[in-house]
Structures are given as C-alpha cells and as structure tokens.
Amino acid sequence: MSTDLNHCDATELAELIRTRRASSVEVVQAHLERIEAADSRINAVVTLADGALDAARAADEELAAGAEVGPLHGVPFTVKDSFDTAGVLTQRGSPIFAGRIPDTDATSVARMKGAGAILLAKTNLPEFAYWIESDNLLTGRTNNPWDLDxxxxxxxxxxxxAIAAGMSPLGIASDLSISVRGPAADTGIAGLKPTHGRIPMTGVWPREPRRDWHVGPMARTIRDLALAYSILAGPDGADGFATVPREFDAGLGASPDRPVRVGWLVDSGLGPIDAEIAATVQEAADALRGAGVRVEAVGIPALERDNPLELFTRQHVMEMKPAFREITAGHEDQMFTYSTSMLAVPDTSVEDYVLAEQGIERLRDGFAEYFQRYDALLLPVTSIPAHAHGLTQFTVDGRTVNAFHVMSATVPFNLTGLPALSMRFGTSSDGMPIAVQLAANWHSESTILYIASLLESLSPVRNQHPAL
Incomplete structure (x- = not known):
C-alpha cells in the first residue's frame, strides 16, 4: 500500500480518501515512511510538521461523521522553507534565522489547509532562496533523486x-527567475509559475524585488497543478500585486472552439541550448502537431534585441542588495558563499537601471504582440539537464557560460510576469529528465494547463519515477 500511495498524485489521493478506499492516516503514514527511508540520501526535508498524523486522524473522523470536505481533504503537502508556517520552523536556509517559528501561515499555506490538505514538512532551499542549487550552511545540500551526484x-x-522521490504528492514554492520551473525540470516533475500576483506573496520571504517573485505549485501531474492553482489563486487583501478576482481563469481549461496555436523555439535570444534539450522541444512540438494543434517554429525579436539575463541582473542588483545588507548586518560570518558573492556584485548605476527598466518594457511589448497571434509558446526550461553539484560555469553546445545561463529561458517570464509551466517530456542519454516549458498570455493559466495536459497524455516518459 505505501509504495502505491507514494506514486499516486494528489488528485487520486483525495479521491481515495473521500471514497474511504484509503484513510488519510494511511496516506500520511506512507509519506512519513518514505521520508524516513529516502531522505538521508536526498536531504530534501528540513523540518517535519508536528501533528500531521493527528490531523490525518481528525480528517478521517470528519469523513466518518459525514462532514462536507474540501478538494484536498486529508492529503499531505510540503512547503518550501521560505514560506511562513504557524508553529513550524521557517529558517529560510540561513543560520541567521535558525530557530525561527512564525505565529501565522503564509496566505498560500492557509489556503491549502483551508482546502483540507495537511502540512507534512518543510523543504530545503539555498540561503535566502537565492541560487540555482539548494545548498546552505544551516541544512546542507539537497541531492537529485535521479542521480545523487x-x-x-x-x-x-x-x-x-521531495515530490520526485515520493516523499510528497504536492508542494508550494516560489520563483524569482527559475526557482519553480528549473527544479521541476531537473527532477522530472511539473511546476507552474502563474501570472505575477495571481497567488499572493504574503508570508513569503524574501520579497525584493517583489515585481519578479511569484508563488506557484509543484506536483507530479498537470491536473494537480491545476487543482492547486485553483485553490491558491486570488487576492488576500494584503498583497497589493494580488488584485485579479479568485475565480478568474483558475483551473484546467477546456479545449477551445478553434485550433490551438502554438509557436516553438530553441534559440531566438536564449543563447546556447543543449542539443538533447533542443531535440526534446522539437519532439514536443511534433507531438502537439500530431494531436491537431497548429504548431510552427517562431522567433521573438524582442528576445533577440534585449538580453533578459542582462536586464534581470541590472534591475535585480539595484533592488535586492539594500534589503540583504540590512538583514545580514552583523551576521556576515553566517552567510553562505552564494549570498556573499551576490552582495559583492557592483551596484547598478541609476542610468543602467533605467535602461534595464526600458528593456523590460520592450520585452512586455514584444510578448504582447506575439500572443496576439499564438495561444502559447513552447521552449526549453533550462539550457542543460541537471548538472553536477557546485558548478559555477557550464559548457553548453561547445560554449562555456556562467551558471546563471541555466535560467536564460525562464527569466523572461519573471521580468514580464507572464505565466509559464515546466513539465517533463524526455530523457537525456545519461538518464536524466528533460523538460519543456509552456508560456501563455497574462492571466491565461488555463490555456497552458490545457496544452500541458494534452502534451502529458502524449509524453513518452509519463509515470516514470527515480529508482530509490
């Protein structure tokens, strides 16, 4: 039973619990056992939430009493350790915050609980959630369950x-430039970064620059992303960027009454892309075309004119450093390598900052024009499959690039606030997952969820799990 439950998605687990074919206690216990068996090698979980089994017993008792229940009643979920969780350690990957226990839940955590889900654990991240690898001085390094190296x-x-290894069916995370979609790609799961502001950032740290930070769900299936998104989306009266009504475009869309139009690209300003990743994007495009989607190769001039990574760096340094200097003052000896190196980057001049802002506006205009003609854009997530630990530069398609290049295909959608989704569609020659990314127009989450659901049904790697 435990092995089967660990491979079920959250939607199926909710149905099993609701129909009394499995109890919430059995489901929660299965995931706790999986954490105990596997996490010593992976180090994904940093804190177990007290009372998960008690909450599961209460959930089973409510069902037995005939209570009306939420869509995730009795289903466990995990949360990145930058989200506040009432009464549960939230240490943000830093000794500076060691022992910190919030009094209240982040809005997104509260909404998951309101849907009946049970907080199981907090998961690892880089210090302050600011790097492309999850490693820090407080809780150490997380390993990829497909290859621990x-x-x-x-x-x-x-x-x-945690999700890839069967320790959790569903999670909440945050994305500044790659942080939901890149890890999802590296481990072969799915992740959604919604339109900026669709899910409130209340109770999530850090917030600078909040114009680029997003909250999004991570799961093993597209239907789980759609379910979680429908629960998480909408204003909370505290986050001034979260203003679109909760009901607007929340969930898995239906097939439109006309042919779906998808453009795809593997270059157009993205820089070098691994050949196997480029081939996987083309295979996904071919699969959609075979399913009746109108698909064609495209270029986006705005991506070619303004390098999104350069724009991000110039804008980001200006807005991030003052807040980080304040929080780390007097604690410099407790900072990890990545935060120290970011604070050492030269300040952006006001002139360069303004030029970066203007470049970002041109990117928005370019995508606005593109989405007048297409429903979605299909492209890579990362420039290479999951890499070895601790690398600061990579060789991609014969060119040496710094580590930040891995997010060249994801950062445009943070700068513009467009929704984007990562899902697995292939496997590298050395056995690592390869994902593709789908992006859509602002507030068109249902569009990419619909296309992703179709692509998932066509995937040659559906329901594959790491052998741990």
Missing part, C-alpha cells in the same frame, strides 16, 4: 526532490 535545482530544489 547532481543538483535538484534552486531555489525550490528541496521541494522538487
């Missing part, structure tokens, strides 16, 4: 590894 990505690498 490789990274599970960052900054939501603990969350991605």
């Amino acid at each position: 490789r990274s599970s990505g960052g900054s939501s690498g603990g969350e991605s590894a």
